[in-house]
Amino acid sequence: MDFSLSIEKGESLVLFGPSGCGKTTLLRMLAGFVAPDAGSILIQGKIAARDGKILILPEARNLGMVFQDLALWPHLTIYGNLEFGLKARGLPAVERRRRIDETLKLLKIDRYAAAKPHQLSGGEQQRVALARALVMQPLGLLMDEPLSSLDEDLNLHLRGEIVRLRQALKFTLVYVTHSRSEAEEIGTRIVILKKP
Amino acid sequence: MSLRRSIFWLTAALLIGLGLSPLAEIFAQSLFVNGRLSLDLFSNMLSSSQTRHLLMTSLSLAGLVTFLSVMIGLPLSILLGKSDMPGRSWLITVFTLPLLIPPYVQAVAWFHLLGRQGLVARWVAGGDWKAGSNFLFSVGGCGWVMFTCYMPILMLLTIAFIRSVNPRLEEAALLTATWPRILSRITLPLILPGIILGALLIFLLDLGEFGVPLFLRINVFPVETFTQFSAYYDFGAAAAAAAPLALIALMAMFAEGLFLERKTVHVRIGPGDGPGIRIGLGKLGKWLAALMWFFAFAIVIMPLLALLSESAVIQAWRTAMTQGWDSVLRSMFFAAIAASLLSVLGFLTGYLIHVQGLGSWRLLDTLTILLFALPSTVIGIGMIGVWNHPFTNFVYASPIILILGYVIQYWVLPSRITLAALSRIPASMEEAAQVMGVSWIRRMAGIIVPLVRRDIIVAWLVCYIFCLRDTGISMLVYPPGTDPLTVRIFTLMANGEPAMIAALCVSLIILSLIPLGIIQWIGMRKGWA
Numbered sequence: 001m002d003f004s005l006s007i008e009k010g011e012s013l014v015l016f017g018p019s020g021c022g023k024t025t026l027l028r029m030l031a032g033f034v035a036p037d038a039g040s041i042l043i044q045g046k047i048a049a050r051d052g053k054i055l056i057l058p059e060a061r062n063l064g065m066v067f068q069d070l071a072l073w074p075h076l077t078i079y080g081n082l083e084f085g086l087k088a089r090g091l092p093a094v095e096r097r098r099r100i101d102e103t104l105k106l107l108k109i110d111r112y113a114a115a116k117p118h119q120l121s122g123g124e125q126q127r128v129a130l131a132r133a134l135v136m137q138p139l140g141l142l143m144d145e146p147l148s149s150l151d152e153d154l155n156l157h158l159r160g161e162i163v164r165l166r167q168a169l170k171f172t173l174v175y176v177t178h179s180r181s182e183a184e185e186i187g188t189r190i191v192i193l194k195k196p
Numbered sequence: 197m198s199l200r201r202s203i204f205w206l207t208a209a210l211l212i213g214l215g216l217s218p219l220a221e222i223f224a225q226s227l228f229v230n231g232r233l234s235l236d237l238f239s240n241m242l243s244s245s246q247t248r249h250l251l252m253t254s255l256s257l258a259g260l261v262t263f264l265s266v267m268i269g270l271p272l273s274i275l276l277g278k279s280d281m282p283g284r285s286w287l288i289t290v291f292t293l294p295l296l297i298p299p300y301v302q303a304v305a306w307f308h309l310l311g312r313q314g315l316v317a318r319w320v321a322g323g324d325w326k327a328g329s330n331f332l333f334s335v336g337g338c339g340w341v342m343f344t345c346y347m348p349i350l351m352l353l354t355i356a357f358i359r360s361v362n363p364r365l366e367e368a369a370l371l372t373a374t375w376p377r378i379l380s381r382i383t384l385p386l387i388l389p390g391i392i393l394g395a396l397l398i399f400l401l402d403l404g405e406f407g408v409p410l411f412l413r414i415n416v417f418p419v420e421t422f423t424q425f426s427a428y429y430d431f432g433a434a435a436a437a438a439a440p441l442a443l444i445a446l447m448a449m450f451a452e453g454l455f456l457e458r459k460t461v462h463v464r465i466g467p468g469d470g471p472g473i474r475i476g477l478g479k480l481g482k483w484l485a486a487l488m489w490f491f492a493f494a495i496v497i498m499p500l501l502a503l504l505s506e507s508a509v510i511q512a513w514r515t516a517m518t519q520g521w522d523s524v525l526r527s528m529f530f531a532a533i534a535a536s537l538l539s540v541l542g543f544l545t546g547y548l549i550h551v552q553g554l555g556s557w558r559l560l561d562t563l564t565i566l567l568f569a570l571p572s573t574v575i576g577i578g579m580i581g582v583w584n585h586p587f588t589n590f591v592y593a594s595p596i597i598l599i600l601g602y603v604i605q606y607w608v609l610p611s612r613i614t615l616a617a618l619s620r621i622p623a624s625m626e627e628a629a630q631v632m633g634v635s636w637i638r639r640m641a642g643i644i645v646p647l648v649r650r651d652i653i654v655a656w657l658v659c660y661i662f663c664l665r666d667t668g669i670s671m672l673v674y675p676p677g678t679d680p681l682t683v684r685i686f687t688l689m690a691n692g693e694p695a696m697i698a699a700l701c702v703s704l705i706i707l708s709l710i711p712l713g714i715i716q717w718i719g720m721r722k723g724w725a
Binding site: 031032033057058059060061062063064065067068069070071073074075084085088089132133136142 | 622624625627628629630631632633634635638642643646647
């Protein structure tokens with residue numbers, strides 16, 4: 001697949017297309033898990049990957065990601081899930097608590113701080129995954145079909161939440177979906193990918 | 197170079213260095229005579245009728261055991277892993293017991309059961325029964341004992357593969373066919389890699405088995421290797437006797453790699469992935485269960501009862517503890533140290549293979565299997581050649597060499613257990629931490645290890661049991677004054693009281709069961725499955 005794309009700061013870019021067209025692969029390239037065979041990826045002017053080599057590792061790109069399977073750590077509480085990355089960054093405990101409390105309140109899941117992921121509903125877990133990405137205050141947020149496993153009502157509700165949060169926090173978003181309605185509601189720009 | 201990559205390289209270097217050096221030493225010693233390249237040792241060996249006889253006996257014995265394991269073990273595995281027969285999990289536990297016990301201890305147990313003055317002789321033949329003894333001290337008897345020791349490997353692997361079959365495939369077939377047809381056309385082809393791997397492992401382990409043939413006086417290559425070294429101290433001849441076994445193991449691993457298309461095979465120890473579809477046996481289930489219990493009683497429980505019965509004399513235990521307590525403590529200590537080292541190295545190797553962290557990950561995977569399949573006498577002889585120098589005497593003359601031998605032989609166990617555990621964890625678990633900026637070490641400590649901690653404990657336990665029961669490496673490399681219990685039992689067998697020997701054998705079994713019991717208890721308290 002030949003591809004060329006610029007993502008502007010603050011925009012909400014949707015990658016839309018059928019299964020197998022390469023949307024997730026593209027997102028994983030942005031995250032730094034996969035390198036492009038040829039060409040380069042630049043993040044804020046710095047070459048992050050080029051011609052099959054990853055030059056800036058995922059941990060150094062300062063991007064947040066919400067995975068399709070959410071990837072919440074079952075052995076940590078909700079608070080622990082959010083704190084893990086902040087601790088690794090060396091933030092003092094007071095600052096960590098402040099950020100986590102703020103983010104949990106924003107996502108309306110503050111009462112679940114001491115719970116474990118399996119104790120929460122699908123929609124609540126989805127919010128936790130989003131909170132975990134946002135608490136790191138990333139340059140941009142990558143979301144890989146985060147609502148695909150939810151029922152229609154919950155899907156609609158959380159779509160609205162994502163739009164609300166983006167308007168409040170003004171983060172750059174790259175969102176992968178195969179749902180036309182999701183793409184139209186969430187994206188300020190839609191990139192349509194077709195199967196090669 | 198990142199820390200992750202450095203650790204990968206270090207792990208690979210340790211595996212290749214420690215693992216291949218004994219093999220290289222074996223071939224070097226057998227190919228160089230008086231400093232010159234020579235095939236004399238090989239040509240003497242190959243032209244000798246004794247070598248041909250040894251080869252025939254070794255291959256026949258290994259072939260017999262493999263044949264029995266497949267013919268009996270496969271239907272047993274299907275019954276235990278696929279049907280709704282009552283008491284399945286208990287039966288699996290009982291049939292697995294022999295894996296906890298050193299093979300030659302089981303030979304001792306069978307001797308106390310079928311020997312001329314064994315339990316059967318006392319019950320049935322008025323105290324003197326030649327037929328049982330004649331059978332036991334034959335290739336057939338030796339094969340039977342080794343079958344009871346190694347069949348559980350095929351059983352466990354086959355059951356693991358049965359549990360991994362997608363139930364939807366069988367459900368789809370059930371719409372149009374009956375179970376015999378589904379088993380033969382759907383299930384068996386899907387689990388064939390597990391059966392072949394199990395059969396191959398059993399063949400190679402039998403080829404390298406040393407304790408049982410030595411006890412039952414069947415001369416095979418590993419026994420010849422041991423005799424050449426320990427009786428004649430002819431290192432070159434011992435190496436030459438070990439080389440064919442090493443070659444056969446190499447060829448077998450190459451064939452396994454080709455046939456199984458170089459897929460990694462995951463074995464999960466513990467609950468299956470799901471109930472799957474069970475074959476309903478109806479009323480036949482109870483009769484089959486009774487038959488299986490009878491079979492389990494005959495091949496597992498009776499020999500152990502004979503051993504227990506022989507050891508049921510208080511004086512025997514007193515003498516056993518007087519003569520063996522230091523070896524008991526040493527065995528536990530060495531096994532625990534080796535198991536701990538293996539858990540770390542095996543975890544790192546399993547992780548490396550799982551993420552394909554180095555280009556040589558396939559080679560490393562194959563190497564661990566090869567080292568497990570290599571006869572312990574080959575590894576032992578090779579290690580002596582590698583470490584028996586003045587500047588490495590601190591290793592050679594200390595228990596370090598014993599522990600190194602265990603690490604080399606059993607590396608595959610924690611590696612494969614880790615691999616199976618990691619394959620159940622979505623990659624996104626680690627990626628989510630990575631994208632948050634968490635370093636590799638913190639991801640390992642904070643995410644990966646906690647998620648697989650139960651499997652690491654299982655790996656430790658499996659390694660502990662295998663190290664505890666090891667005979668071949670222990671007998672060849674143990675420094676004087678540091679003999680583990682398996683060696684002490686063998687040494688005392690020559691002129692020790694049978695009751696005392698039986699007591700020592702039972703204590704070895706108890707040592708294996710103690711950590712198993714502790715972990716079961718902890719698991720029950722924590723609600724582990």
